[in-house]
Amino acid sequence: MANEELIYRITRAVYGRLGAGADEQTVEQLVTDIYRAIEPVVEANGSGVSGGEAVRAGASFSDSKESRDRESQSRLIVSVFGVDHPGIVAGVAQVLAEAGCSIIDINQTVVQGKFAMVIIADMSRARESATALKERFRKEGERLGVRIYAQREDLFNAMHRI
Numbered sequence: 001m002a003n004e005e006l007i008y009r010i011t012r013a014v015y016g017r018l019g020a021g022a023d024e025q026t027v028e029q030l031v032t033d034i035y036r037a038i039e040p041v042v043e044a045n046g047s048g049v050s051g052g053e054a055v056r057a058g059a060s061f062s063d064s065k066e067s068r069d070r071e072s073q074s075r076l077i078v079s080v081f082g083v084d085h086p087g088i089v090a091g092v093a094q095v096l097a098e099a100g101c102s103i104i105d106i107n108q109t110v111v112q113g114k115f116a117m118v119i120i121a122d123m124s125r126a127r128e129s130a131t132a133l134k135e136r137f138r139k140e141g142e143r144l145g146v147r148i149y150a151q152r153e154d155l156f157n158a159m160h161r162i
Contacts, residue, residue: 082146
């Protein structure tokens with residue numbers, strides 16, 4: 001089973017237990033903690049080593065896979081939606097800059113006065129956690145009159161795959 005599929009299943013199970021109204025930050029942290037706890041066994045089983053052997057042998061990711069996973073965990077997907085007006089891009093970029101995050105990629109469009117933007121940000125040098133950034137984005141969204149959603153890339157990929 002692919003790691004994304006496993007994360008998706010864990011996320012569904014957590015929401016199933018806590019209910020649809022569960023706090024997103026709590027769910028994200030639980031899914032992360034659960035996945036990290038079972039990660040060595042999952043990886044070892046994918047390579048033909050039993051879970052017990054993996055734990056005894058201290059199984060780990062290959063360097064390239066480990067690097068990709070770390071990179072995905074250090075990136076944040078920021079989505080912004082609302083009625084277009086000046087200052088939206090600047091406001092979101094300011095939150096990222098103040099936190100020490102770099103914008104890796106950005107795409108924004110306006111369709112009949114409706115604004116939509118997606119940013120991929122590098123959090124590897126961030127001075128704040130993803131949870132703290134989400135709260136800052138919520139407040140900035142209220143100030144700007146738009147909805148701002150932020151989620152770590154690894155969890156975003158697992159939860160939004162087709």
